[in-house]
Amino acid sequence: MRTSWADAVENVATGSFDNAGISGGTERQSAPTKPAYVPPHLRNRTPASEPPAPSLGGPPSGNDRSGYGGPTSGSRWAGSRPDFGRQGYGGGGRGGGGWGGRGGWGGRDREVNPFGNDDVETDAERVFNEQENTGINFDAYEDIPVETSGDNVPPPVNTFADIDLGDALNLNIRRCKYVKPTPVQRHAIPISLAGRDLMACAQTGSGKTAAFCFPIISGIMRGQFPQRPRGVRTVFPLALILSPTRELSMQIHEEARKFAYQTGVKVVVAYGGAPINQQLRELERGVDILVATPGRLVDLLERAKVSLQMIRYLALDEADRMLDMGFEPQIRKIVEQMDMTPRGERQTMLFSATFPKEIQRMASDFLSNYIFLAVGRVGSSTDLIVQRVEFVHDSDKRSYLMDLLHAQKANGAQGKQSLTLVFVETKKGADSLEHWLCLNGFPATTIHGDRTQQERELALRSFKSGNTPILVATDVAARGLDIPHVSHVINFDLPNDIDDYVHRIGRTGRAGKSGLATAFFNENNTSMARPLADLMKESNQEVPDWLTRFASRSSYGGKSRRGGGRFGARDFRRDSSYNRSGGGGDYYGGGSSAGYSGGYGGGYNPGAASAWD
DNA sequence: AAAAAAG
Numbered sequence: 001m002r003t004s005w006a007d008a009v010e011n012v013a014t015g016s017f018d019n020a021g022i023s024g025g026t027e028r029q030s031a032p033t034k035p036a037y038v039p040p041h042l043r044n045r046t047p048a049s050e051p052p053a054p055s056l057g058g059p060p061s062g063n064d065r066s067g068y069g070g071p072t073s074g075s076r077w078a079g080s081r082p083d084f085g086r087q088g089y090g091g092g093g094r095g096g097g098g099w100g101g102r103g104g105w106g107g108r109d110r111e112v113n114p115f116g117n118d119d120v121e122t123d124a125e126r127v128f129n130e131q132e133n134t135g136i137n138f139d140a141y142e143d144i145p146v147e148t149s150g151d152n153v154p155p156p157v158n159t160f161a162d163i164d165l166g167d168a169l170n171l172n173i174r175r176c177k178y179v180k181p182t183p184v185q186r187h188a189i190p191i192s193l194a195g196r197d198l199m200a201c202a203q204t205g206s207g208k209t210a211a212f213c214f215p216i217i218s219g220i221m222r223g224q225f226p227q228r229p230r231g232v233r234t235v236f237p238l239a240l241i242l243s244p245t246r247e248l249s250m251q252i253h254e255e256a257r258k259f260a261y262q263t264g265v266k267v268v269v270a271y272g273g274a275p276i277n278q279q280l281r282e283l284e285r286g287v288d289i290l291v292a293t294p295g296r297l298v299d300l301l302e303r304a305k306v307s308l309q310m311i312r313y314l315a316l317d318e319a320d321r322m323l324d325m326g327f328e329p330q331i332r333k334i335v336e337q338m339d340m341t342p343r344g345e346r347q348t349m350l351f352s353a354t355f356p357k358e359i360q361r362m363a364s365d366f367l368s369n370y371i372f373l374a375v376g377r378v379g380s381s382t383d384l385i386v387q388r389v390e391f392v393h394d395s396d397k398r399s400y401l402m403d404l405l406h407a408q409k410a411n412g413a414q415g416k417q418s419l420t421l422v423f424v425e426t427k428k429g430a431d432s433l434e435h436w437l438c439l440n441g442f443p444a445t446t447i448h449g450d451r452t453q454q455e456r457e458l459a460l461r462s463f464k465s466g467n468t469p470i471l472v473a474t475d476v477a478a479r480g481l482d483i484p485h486v487s488h489v490i491n492f493d494l495p496n497d498i499d500d501y502v503h504r505i506g507r508t509g510r511a512g513k514s515g516l517a518t519a520f521f522n523e524n525n526t527s528m529a530r531p532l533a534d535l536m537k538e539s540n541q542e543v544p545d546w547l548t549r550f551a552s553r554s555s556y557g558g559k560s561r562r563g564g565g566r567f568g569a570r571d572f573r574r575d576s577s578y579n580r581s582g583g584g585g586d587y588y589g590g591g592s593s594a595g596y597s598g599g600y601g602g603g604y605n606p607g608a609a610s611a612w613d
Numbered sequence: 614a615a616a617a618a619a620g
Contacts, residue, residue, distance in 0.1 A: 273620095302619095326618080426614090449617060475616050
């Protein structure tokens with residue numbers, strides 16, 4: 001079934017795109033004819049040396065589609081790849097030449113080096129650093145449970161060298177000291193490079209950001225895009241990355257800037273709570289990839305500072321959160337009611353560690369003939385995190401907390417570097433606990449949505465640096481934040497959703513490091529007893545007897561169990577209750593997907609079913 | 614019921 005890379009790509013190019021659901025309802029305004037977009041790596045070349053560009057001329061979306069659908073076009077998706085992109089931007093500095101492509105860039109400022117120093121390490125250093133930097137037992141990767149479903153799933157790769165990401169990006173990968181792709185990267189990158197939509201479920205701390213950034217950057221470097229209008233005050237990013245919190249957007253931006261360094265791909269971030277004028281100035285200097293939180297983006301769209309009509313890539317990080325009750329209307333507005341390129345004509349990638357079925361169903365509105373990917377963690381789920389639950393009445397929580405913090409301090413072995421993240425339920429509770437900790441001589445700070453953005457960022461910096469090694473946080477810090485050296489996550493108040501718990505404890509045990517998670521449980525948390533006990537059992541944790549008793553007593557109103565504990569979720573399309581609806585044709589390209597008719601995706605390998613069924 | 618996200 002799986003053949004070669006090129007075949008897989010070819011299959012995608014020649015048939016299985018779902019175009020059916022799109023052509024009807026979506027009418028897009030024709031943009032005026034524009035000169036062809038010059039990709040960054042070609043900007044200082046003479047026309048004679050350029051590869052034949054697909055003819056562009058009509059509406060940007062329509063003909064770009066034919067551009068990557070056509071097998072002979074030599075487009076960025078197709079199997080036939082001209083060698084542009086492989087040379088001319090390799091040797092470190094990308095040389096001075098004035099770029100013709102973008103207006104007003106003649107005196108373009110020098111790109112700030114996002115890496116501490118620009119040296120690419122020697123091989124000896126690389127070997128030395130390999131374990132320290134990855135910390136992951138790569139030998140165990142063979143055992144990692146992986147589930148894919150959907151049509152013609154491209155096969156995974158084993159090394160970055162197996163994928164042609166381009167010299168500039170490869171150099172940045174080395175600068176980041178990434179040696180091997182993580183499991184989610186091994187699977188997700190080929191899928192994205194093949195132009196497919198993707199719903200990816202992978203554990204916290206498993207390299208998801210790079211998994212969606214690499215294909216986006218690579219695609220923009222190679223892509224042929226219509227020239228974006230200049231001289232207007234509206235900017236036209238090619239890629240949009242949305243995340244649920246400002247700090248996470250900042251973090252993604254910082255990472256993406258490293259990956260995009262010296263590729264000519266410009267990454268800009270926009271989020272609320274910060275002066276908009278500075279962000280506007282950044283935008284006006286040019287943007288290929290926009291990283292944003294929903295509120296600020298809607299603001300920018302309504303002011304017509306940003307247009308989404310040239311978006312080719314849409315990525316939602318923490319996608320399940322983005323589509324939950326609070327966020328969903330805003331996301332729907334951005335994706336469906338503004339001028340966003342319709343699904344099928346853009347590439348959409350959804351990533352999260354958890355993916356409830358109801359959210360998957362909603363998310364499929366944004367996707368076209370997508371591949372579902374679930375990648376487990378090395379070993380069993382959350383193997384690297386030791387989870388403890390203690391029964392603590394609300395009135396005793398503070399003194400219990402103090403005991404834990406004293407013990408941590410006395411332990412000392414982890415030293416100054418050891419950080420403790422304390423989650424509470426409410427903003428008020430966060431302030432009050434921080435105040436109390438400080439009164440009692442514990443160096444604590446707090447982050448939550450009632451603090452100013454400046455205070456939030458200061459708190460996070462102070463925590464990261466070890467200056468205040470205790471951070472009291474609401475769920476604003478539950479997802480995605482990569483904070484090295486968090487050795488202990490304390491759920492002072494348990495969340496009401498097991499998925500939130502999973503994300504919270506995922507702030508420790510990152511990048512192969514071990515971590516400890518302690519939860520305070522009492523009679524107010526009975527609804528969490530069952531899912532918590534199940535989760536702990538699945539991750540080989542010791543479940544206290546009293547919790548088991550609570551679990552068996554509690555009626556079960558929560559969400560159904562995750563697939564065997566190896567994954568955050570499984571493809572809802574494989575759930576029989578969704579297959580009889582007949583709406584399935586929506587997702588599988590209106591019959592072009594013979595491989596799926598049995599209920600399993602064409603790329604699914606039946607021989608391995610016993611591993612997770 | 615709370616948290617996040619615009620000002």
